[in-house]
Amino acid sequence: MDLEDYRSKIVNCDYRILKVLEQRYNWVLKVSNYKEKNRKPILDKKREEGIRADFLKNMSHTYFKRYHEEEFIKIINAIMEVSRDIQYRKIYKKNIVLIGFMGCGKTTLGRILARKIGVKFLDTDYQIEKRLMMKVGEIFSTLGEEYFRKVESDVIKNIANGFHGVVSTGGGSVLNKSNVKYLKSSGKLIYLRSSAENIFYNLKRSTKERPLLKQNLNINYIQKFIKSRHEIYNKVKDYEINVDNMSMDKIIHYIYRIM
Incomplete structure (x- = not known):
């Protein structure tokens, strides 16, 4: 395989990630609707701590845990921040x-x-x-x-x-x-x-x-x-x-x- 083949594989991975994020986005909207209807706060610290803990647990036996744990924690934190932004825009509008x-x-x-x-x-x-x-x-x-x-x-x-x-x-x-x-x-x-x-x-x-x-x-x-x-x-x-x-x-x- 040459450089372009490697890049093509990465693009395919990015596409699959995008599809999963799209699914996540749809579920976040449903959560937003529930929170808006039931007057629930956007931030749920316990829930976010649980997500991070599960993420680290699932990563514990992977290559990422040993070499890139810090970078992947940043990714999950960014995903949760985007989730809060989506909920905010849905519930508060402005x-x-x-x-x-x-x-x-x-x-x-x-x-x-x-x-x-x-x-x-x-x-x-x-x-x-x-x-x-x-x-x-x-x-x-x-x-x-x-x-x-x-x-x-x-x-x-x-x-x-x-x-x-x-x-x-x-x-x-x-x-x-x-x-x-x-x-x-x-x-x-x-x-x-x-x-x-x-x-x-x-x-x-x-x-x-x-x-x-x-x-x-x-x-x-x-x-x-x-x-x-x-x-x-x-x-x-x-x-x-x-x-x-x-x-x-x-x-x-x-x-x-x-x-």
């Missing part, structure tokens, strides 16, 4: 996009919510920091807010082109109509509304730098800032949650119901 003023709890809530559902979480500010390898405050001071907003828009455009899960946005992201268009094309926007007092309390405890506040971390300034943005948040939202005096569990339960 991304859960959290909008609102800085300090209202978007990132904390988004991370916990995504973990509970069992899907991916994306924080737009973190993605900008990761791309530029600089903190938000440093980006504002060295490159300027205009450049920050340009990168932010590119991150949000990418979300609309294939991300599935929970998104936490920067406080000023929805000031841009193009950003709103992309976020709405793939998600439902949930406005986390909070009082100036609650936001002030959260910001005082936070270690994250807030370049738009600078030396104005006080109740009066925050009240004015919130007022200037509330109308926009109110206009673009699909849902609104007043998070003051609400526990994280209650907020998450409410999101489950509205989505």
Whole structure:
């Protein structure tokens, strides 16, 4: 056999794998229907741990166990992640996009919510920091807010082109109509509304730098800032949650119901 013969055999294997994955996909859809009908969570940690254990057990006497266990564990993890993505799209239909003023709890809530559902979480500010390898405050001071907003828009455009899960946005992201268009094309926007007092309390405890506040971390300034943005948040939202005096569990339960 020559090289092309070997490659042909690999293509045949890939085709058989594809057919099996197609069968798996159909069963995942049935699981999705059941979970949607019976209000079951997407993530089932015990089940996933059992799948990994069975996978390793079945692999124990193979060539892969000795030489490629790590690579094949990555494959089964990827398959389960895709399964969760399929279920998420079937049950929730769209991304859960959290909008609102800085300090209202978007990132904390988004991370916990995504973990509970069992899907991916994306924080737009973190993605900008990761791309530029600089903190938000440093980006504002060295490159300027205009450049920050340009990168932010590119991150949000990418979300609309294939991300599935929970998104936490920067406080000023929805000031841009193009950003709103992309976020709405793939998600439902949930406005986390909070009082100036609650936001002030959260910001005082936070270690994250807030370049738009600078030396104005006080109740009066925050009240004015919130007022200037509330109308926009109110206009673009699909849902609104007043998070003051609400526990994280209650907020998450409410999101489950509205989505």
